[in-house]
Amino acid sequence: MARRIMEILMKNIGVESDDSMAENYMGVRVVNMNFYPTCPDPGLTVGIGRHSDIGTITVLLQDDVGGLSIRVQEDENVGNKDEWLEIPPIPGALLINIGDSLQILSNGKYKSAEHRVGTTSTRSRVSIPFFLNPGPKVILGPMPQVIGKDGKAQYKECLFEDYKNNFFGHAYQGKKSFDFVKINSP
Numbered sequence: 510m511a512r513r514i515m516e517i518l519m520k521n522i523g524v525e526s527d528d529s530m531a532e533n534y535m536g537v538r539v540v541n542m543n544f545y546p547t548c549p550d551p552g553l554t555v556g557i558g559r560h561s562d563i564g565t566i567t568v569l570l571q572d573d574v575g576g577l578s579i580r581v582q583e584d585e586n587v588g589n590k591d592e593w594l595e596i597p598p599i600p601g602a603l604l605i606n607i608g609d610s611l612q613i614l615s616n617g618k619y620k621s622a623e624h625r626v627g628t629t630s631t632r633s634r635v636s637i638p639f640f641l642n643p644g645p646k647v648i649l650g651p652m653p654q655v656i657g658k659d660g661k662a663q664y665k666e667c668l669f670e671d672y673k674n675n676f677f678g679h680a681y682q683g684k685k686s687f688d689f690v691k692i693n694s695p
């Protein structure tokens with residue numbers, strides 16, 4: 510399923526994907542199991558702090574408790590204001606998150622989703638994210654086909670393991686880890 514999603518997303522930005530691309534950019538698969546206990550005063554705690562996932566795509570299964578929210582960034586062109594939007598669980602649905610690696614590969618055409626998780630005082634919660642990540646030695650950078658069209662790369666190339674190590678040095682600071690690869694315009 511994730512391969513198919515990747516294929517469609519790539520096609521949408523003019524890149525024909527093949528099996529080697531999926532192997533390269535989604536070859537390392539990690540399943541986590543998150544347990545969020547109840548908290549007597551949820552306003553005083555954080556389930557998971559604000560972050561975006563570092564891999565290519567995340568497939569998330571959540572139970573029916575809720576608590577996940579996604580940051581919408583201000584964009585006057587489409588009338589968005591800066592806010593956190595609750596993502597209510599839908600029975601039987603999987604949630605697909607775009608990760609930082611896909612943002613970098615697509616030269617910013619796709620934006621990784623900044624998200625966070627709150628707790629409740631009444632029910633504990635379980636979620637199971639399935640992360641599809643590049644291998645540690647994969648060179649991550651905007652794909653040549655996309656740069657060709659855009660005329661200019663927004664991000665520098667780096668090894669995925671270096672991106673990951675840098676990310677964990679700035680955990681839960683939203684999308685700060687992009688500073689590591691951003692090319693600043695003169």
Ligand SMILES: O=C(O)CCC(=O)C(=O)O
Pocket residue numbers: 541543557562569571577624626635636637638
């Ligand atoms: O619990 C959730 O809904 C999201 C978990 C999450 O963001 C993560 O594990 O990276």
Ligand SMILES: [Fe+2]
Pocket residue numbers: 560561562624
């Ligand atoms: Fe996450």
